[in-house]
Amino acid sequence: MRTRRFDHIWFIECFCTWTIFGLISCATVKKSDIPYEDQSMTFHQSLLTLDTHVDTPLRVKHEGVDLGKRHDPRLIYSKLDFPRMEEGGLDAAFFAVWTPQGARTDSGHAAIKQNALEIIGAVESNIATYPDLAAMAYNSNDAKRLRDEGKYAIYLGMENGYPLGTELENLDLFYERGVRYITLCHTSNNEICDSSNDSTEFGGLSPFGYTVVKRMNQLGMMVDVSHLSDASVEDVLACSEAPVIASHSCAKALCDNPRNINDNLLRQIAKNGGVVQVNLFSEYIKIPTPNPGRDSAQAALKEKWGDKYKLNADQKDAYQLENLEVNRLYPRFLPTVADLVDHIDHIVKIAGIDHIGIGSDFDGGAELEDCYDVSEMPNITQELIHREYSKAAIEKIWSGNLLRLFHEVEMIADSSKTE
Numbered sequence: 520m521r522t523r524r525f526d527h528i529w530f531i532e533c534f535c536t537w538t539i540f541g542l543i544s545c546a547t548v549k550k551s552d553i554p555y556e557d558q559s560m561t562f563h564q565s566l567l568t569l570d571t572h573v574d575t576p577l578r579v580k581h582e583g584v585d586l587g588k589r590h591d592p593r594l595i596y597s598k599l600d601f602p603r604m605e606e607g608g609l610d611a612a613f614f615a616v617w618t619p620q621g622a623r624t625d626s627g628h629a630a631i632k633q634n635a636l637e638i639i640g641a642v643e644s645n646i647a648t649y650p651d652l653a654a655m656a657y658n659s660n661d662a663k664r665l666r667d668e669g670k671y672a673i674y675l676g677m678e679n680g681y682p683l684g685t686e687l688e689n690l691d692l693f694y695e696r697g698v699r700y701i702t703l704c705h706t707s708n709n710e711i712c713d714s715s716n717d718s719t720e721f722g723g724l725s726p727f728g729y730t731v732v733k734r735m736n737q738l739g740m741m742v743d744v745s746h747l748s749d750a751s752v753e754d755v756l757a758c759s760e761a762p763v764i765a766s767h768s769c770a771k772a773l774c775d776n777p778r779n780i781n782d783n784l785l786r787q788i789a790k791n792g793g794v795v796q797v798n799l800f801s802e803y804i805k806i807p808t809p810n811p812g813r814d815s816a817q818a819a820l821k822e823k824w825g826d827k828y829k830l831n832a833d834q835k836d837a838y839q840l841e842n843l844e845v846n847r848l849y850p851r852f853l854p855t856v857a858d859l860v861d862h863i864d865h866i867v868k869i870a871g872i873d874h875i876g877i878g879s880d881f882d883g884g885a886e887l888e889d890c891y892d893v894s895e896m897p898n899i900t901q902e903l904i905h906r907e908y909s910k911a912a913i914e915k916i917w918s919g920n921l922l923r924l925f926h927e928v929e930m931i932a933d934s935s936k937t938e
């Protein structure tokens with residue numbers, strides 16, 4: 520059993536006080552009502568915290584990261600494990616089963632489906648090694664239930680609907696395997712829709728994409744619009760019966776990257792009851808400061824070693840050493856937690872406090888100067904307190920909004936089964 524991260528009695532007392540206070544002032548977003556003495560880890564640890572997007576399955580499957588052991592993120596590229604979830608007070612995470620886009624052929628689809636199933640198997644077996652620490656989670660109640668049992672809740676999402684190929688029954692298969700959201704595409708168009716990083720092919724959702732969204736609504740799977748083109752997001756909003764998520768996206772008004780969400784779509788997502796989960800990926804938070812020394816050193820590294828996932832153990836060690844040296848000589852210019860919270864402020868202003876959450880993208884490229892890995896997540900809470908967000912508002916940001924939406928998605932699926 521892992522260490523208890525907060526005193527139960529303290530939490531119950533605070534919970535009662537906050538509930539009464541919350542009834543009086545639930546409309547208040549700003550003007551922090553957190554007592555000064557609690558403006559620390561104590562408050563952060565009292566929250567039910569959930570991150571909707573980490574690419575940790577990649578590390579588990581391809582790099583042998585063992586979730587039960589603590590890793591140094593500056594030595595190997597790993598941003599999340601159970602010891603660091605403990606340090607960072609993170610209770611639940613959606614592990615994204617990401618697959619790279621390949622050929623849109625029957626054989627390409629069959630191969631990537633197998634790959635996705637193997638990634639799920641690798642995550643499940645690593646988590647099964649630590650039954651006292653963590654468990655797989657499948658519904659909107661599991662995050663709280665498992666936290667009460669002193670365990671981390673690990674949900675599965677799927678980033679890129681490519682493994683569905685053109686077969687709707689694959690959706691049912693992945694639902695049965697535990698997947699509870701699908702990011703419909705990644706950086707290329709697939710059989711479902713157009714991507715924000717690709718050219719126009721369908722002009723939004725494909726005819727198959729419409730059937731995918733409808734079936735996801737029936738199954739109780741959340742539709743994730745991160746990575747989609749604006750037209751694809753609009754098509755999803757027009758046809759989804761359930762509210763949608765953007766599992767890891769920022770505000771385009773603050774950082775003009777095609778991956779980010781413009782104000783018009785933020786308003787439409789809010790109207791749909793959806794939630795935008797802000798992302799800690801630096802290029803989506805701030806336009807990168809030019810770093811030519813680093814760019815050319817990295818290009819030389821890539822030229823020399825090629826695909827790092829195809830290296831043998833000795834080559835991998837040599838590559839790691841050279842990569843560390845590049846990082847030492849030419850460090851990345853990273854945004855800060857304050858820059859991230861600027862995006863939260865903006866989304867709250869445009870979409871409202873009920874439509875915002877956090878989806879870090881750790882292990883998928885995310886890192887901030889002062890939130891480099893999951894162990895530093897309390898810095899986000901500190902900044903929200905500093906900006907005078909209320910307790911109720913911070914609770915919504917850390918899990919309240921997403922779990923409310925997840926429950927609505929489940930209810931809509933249940934009602935469709937009884938029709």
Ligand SMILES: [Zn+2]
Nearest residue numbers: 678746767883
């Ligand atoms: Zn992504």
